Amino acid sequence: MQCSRCGVRVSAGALECPQCQLPLKAHGHPGVSVSMAPGGEILCPTCAYHHDGSCTFPDYPEATRCTLYRDTRARPPQVQPGKALPRWNNRWNFPALLGLLFLGSLLLTLLR
Numbered sequence: 001m002q003c004s005r006c007g008v009r010v011s012a013g014a015l016e017c018p019q020c021q022l023p024l025k026a027h028g029h030p031g032v033s034v035s036m037a038p039g040g041e042i043l044c045p046t047c048a049y050h051h052d053g054s055c056t057f058p059d060y061p062e063a064t065r066c067t068l069y070r071d072t073r074a075r076p077p078q079v080q081p082g083k084a085l086p087r088w089n090n091r092w093n094f095p096a097l098l099g100l101l102f103l104g105s106l107l108l109t110l111l112r
């Protein structure tokens with residue numbers, strides 16, 4: 001991750017930039033990132049909430065810093081072939097377990 005003001009590399013959990021002290025998290029909380037356009041540009045024209053008309057922030061449509069900014073130019077994450085299988089497994093673990101229990105019960109009933 002890079003500081004949007006001075007360009008220095010900062011860790012993802014840093015509360016502020018170690019070089020220019022730009023706050024990188026809102027309310028001093030490591031889980032709330034603040035987006036800031038480089039050079040004081042306005043974020044809203046490239047934000048997904050501007051494009052779908054759902055933004056209700058008071059700084060809209062001229063926010064230069066925002067905790068909800070979602071860049072419409074960001075590419076969606078690429079799914080790697082090797083990583084697709086664990087996601088499928090996670091999603092279908094519970095139904096597969098139920099199916100196995102049902103089949104096991106059915107087998108036990110039939111073999112009595």
Ligand code: SF4
Nearest residue numbers: 044047055057063066
């Ligand atoms: S969420 Fe923030 S950046 Fe996005 S349109 Fe609203 S104020 Fe602008």
Ligand SMILES: [Zn+2]
Nearest residue numbers: 003006017020
């Ligand atoms: Zn900085």
